[in-house]
Amino acid sequence: MPLLADRAPAKVNLTLHVLGRRVGDGYHVLESLVAFAGTADRLTLDPAAPLGLTVSGPTAGPAGPTDDNLVLRAARGLAARVPGLRVGAFHLVKRLPVAAGIGGGSSDAAAALRLLARLNGLSLDHEAVGAVARETGADVPVCLVPRARMMRGAGEEIGPALGLAPLPAVLINPGVPVPTAPVFKALGLAAGQDLPGAPHPTIPQDMATGALLEALAGARNDLEAPALTVAPVIGDALKALRGQGCRLARMSGSGATVFALFADRRAAVRAAAALRTAHPAWWVAPTFLR
């Protein structure tokens, strides 16, 4: 059987409202419009070999020990739940920045589940696939079918694909890894506490881009302020994007990656070139979000 291959695109939280913090597991309750970039890691699966993983690519080192990789955690989780599951040897080409708020590890795990589902003729709606996605990380369920949609709860409630027009964008990571847990902690919510704030705008199916941009302007990322206390360089990255004549600039997830939306692809490519010249050490990616 030939190699199976898939892409693991970067996840971008176009909005991220924190509604409060749950009693019990202490996870935060969110409402987030999530979209996916063209920029991606790449994952292959060789079904002729035993379960394993090799990693190459520019961010293979920062992704940490191979045995702890979310690709293997997801694969082992699915094998434990589905008797007789066919597995294989994965190879990950890691390009996305790590601990960056763009869910690279989550998207890799979701790609592993898609490849195993394909190899075994399983539907992505299979109960075991959903359960393993939730166990592997809060962002994994939304990455299973990477199309713009709403995410709620702690990440386990996934809305339908919204059919938005692709948004020309630039992603920037200023090179500082920002782990997720300390950013949520810096919000300072006690278990059971709500975070007051204007409600999330409704995003209907097939929303026109102009109306979407208006809705996005009226929304926010509640993790931006706490992330700025953890990594002040995020402020420099936002300022650099805003200097490029974008329609909207905001942080994704728990940072440090920030994104800007542009009127068209040419404007995004031009801004990316200028940002690379001004900040050669930053990761800069012009892309479409969809």
Ligand SMILES: C[C@](O)(CO)[C@H](O)COP(=O)(O)OP(=O)(O)OC[C@H]1O[C@@H](n2ccc(N)nc2=O)[C@H](O)[C@@H]1O
């Ligand atoms: C910030 C987001 O990226 C937005 O999409 C996600 O909510 C985080 O997703 P993730 O990195 O896959 O999160 P996990 O690896 O499951 O959790 C990392 C840590 O973040 C905190 N966490 C995560 C998700 C959530 N809804 N509330 C939380 O408080 C918890 O302290 C947890 O220990």
Ligand SMILES: Nc1ncnc2c1ncn2[C@@H]1O[C@H](COP(=O)(O)OP(=O)(O)OP(=O)(O)O)[C@@H](O)[C@H]1O
């Ligand atoms: N395939 C993987 N890619 C990246 N990191 C991985 C992977 N597997 C395990 N990890 C570990 O997971 C941690 C978080 O990595 P990741 O890049 O997914 O964070 P993130 O972009 O902040 O995610 P999120 O937006 O979901 O919070 C890293 O510290 C890394 O050691």
